[in-house]
Amino acid sequence: MGEVDPAFIQAIEHQPKLDITEAEGIPLIDLSPLNSSNTDADLSSLVTEIGDACKNWGFFQVINHGMPSKCRERIELVARKFFALSKEEKKKVSKDEVNPLGYYDTELTKNVRDWREVFDFTLMNPAIIPASPEPEDKELKQLINQWPEYPPELRDACEEYAAEMEKQAYKLLELIALSLGLPKTRLNGFFRDNNSYARLNHYPPCHVPHLVLGLGRHKDGGAVTILAQDDVGGLEVKRKTDGEWIFVKPTPNAFIVNVGDVMQVWSNDKYESVEHRVMVNSEKERFSFPFFFSPAHSTWVEPLEELINKDNPAKYKAYNWGKFYANRRRSNIKNLGVENIQIYHFRI
Numbered sequence: 001m002g003e004v005d006p007a008f009i010q011a012i013e014h015q016p017k018l019d020i021t022e023a024e025g026i027p028l029i030d031l032s033p034l035n036s037s038n039t040d041a042d043l044s045s046l047v048t049e050i051g052d053a054c055k056n057w058g059f060f061q062v063i064n065h066g067m068p069s070k071c072r073e074r075i076e077l078v079a080r081k082f083f084a085l086s087k088e089e090k091k092k093v094s095k096d097e098v099n100p101l102g103y104y105d106t107e108l109t110k111n112v113r114d115w116r117e118v119f120d121f122t123l124m125n126p127a128i129i130p131a132s133p134e135p136e137d138k139e140l141k142q143l144i145n146q147w148p149e150y151p152p153e154l155r156d157a158c159e160e161y162a163a164e165m166e167k168q169a170y171k172l173l174e175l176i177a178l179s180l181g182l183p184k185t186r187l188n189g190f191f192r193d194n195n196s197y198a199r200l201n202h203y204p205p206c207h208v209p210h211l212v213l214g215l216g217r218h219k220d221g222g223a224v225t226i227l228a229q230d231d232v233g234g235l236e237v238k239r240k241t242d243g244e245w246i247f248v249k250p251t252p253n254a255f256i257v258n259v260g261d262v263m264q265v266w267s268n269d270k271y272e273s274v275e276h277r278v279m280v281n282s283e284k285e286r287f288s289f290p291f292f293f294s295p296a297h298s299t300w301v302e303p304l305e306e307l308i309n310k311d312n313p314a315k316y317k318a319y320n321w322g323k324f325y326a327n328r329r330r331s332n333i334k335n336l337g338v339e340n341i342q343i344y345h346f347r348i
């Protein structure tokens, strides 16, 4: 067994148990009622299911979501081709401190290296974000996707995937709004010129799966994450009732959906953004394709006024999404020796 760079080794309390807990899985929700000509009233049991899943787990899987299977298969095919290239070739589209889009294999989560390589791209091209996380700095910058030369169809497959995922994201956003007792389109306006991005994740096999993580424990910063994974498995979700790590069993053609920090703040903690992590496999490589549905950079995120009152006052002060995102990006690339920005920093 070869040596492993200590930068990858998790502290003992965060090392994964390889005997996985599959007992009670995250809810599996059938979205087919959305595909027929149902009125909003007919959707009430679906809305209740979504609300319960958001409240009890923060995570659920959806089936019959209507995304063409061709699009899902295509993204996996191009990801396999891209990550199979030499490091040298992949590094031609490396991301760095200036451009956070493209290829990267030295990502940190909570200052520990992740056993994975990624390729990031935004839905809007260019995307606009603040030039720096500093609150006084009003300068904006444009992020431009970097597309590799090979495989040549990667750009088209990624653009198609992000566009399809955005459609799914609006459907889920509307169901979540209804589940909070809000008008269906109450949250849609925050996503005009949205800052959403998608990622190709590749987790290579690892000879010390008990010591490292493909992706360390974290919460997603955006509003809603939708993820397609292959059949290998590795994602674990921290169960709210007892803090146990629960394995998310791959379900063919399903998407995994989770609420992020922005939704937690909007809902004033009714829906919590739940910690999750990814284990690696000693024999198999794994691929996953998340889409992070995130508001426009100029959005001030705060508890929705309809959801607060004198018995349930706002638990957070407003924060700017663009600045939060810029801050996170910086700490994912560099070990700054401190904890990265979290929503609890804005707790009242």
Ligand SMILES: O=C(O)CCC(=O)C(=O)O
Pocket (backbone or CB within 6 Å): 199, 201, 215, 220, 227, 229, 234, 235, 276, 278, 288, 289, 290
């Ligand atoms: O690969 C996975 O299953 C999860 C990825 C994830 O949580 C993330 O990229 O934020």
Ligand SMILES: [Fe+2]
Pocket (backbone or CB within 6 Å): 218, 219, 220, 225, 276
């Ligand atoms: Fe995540």
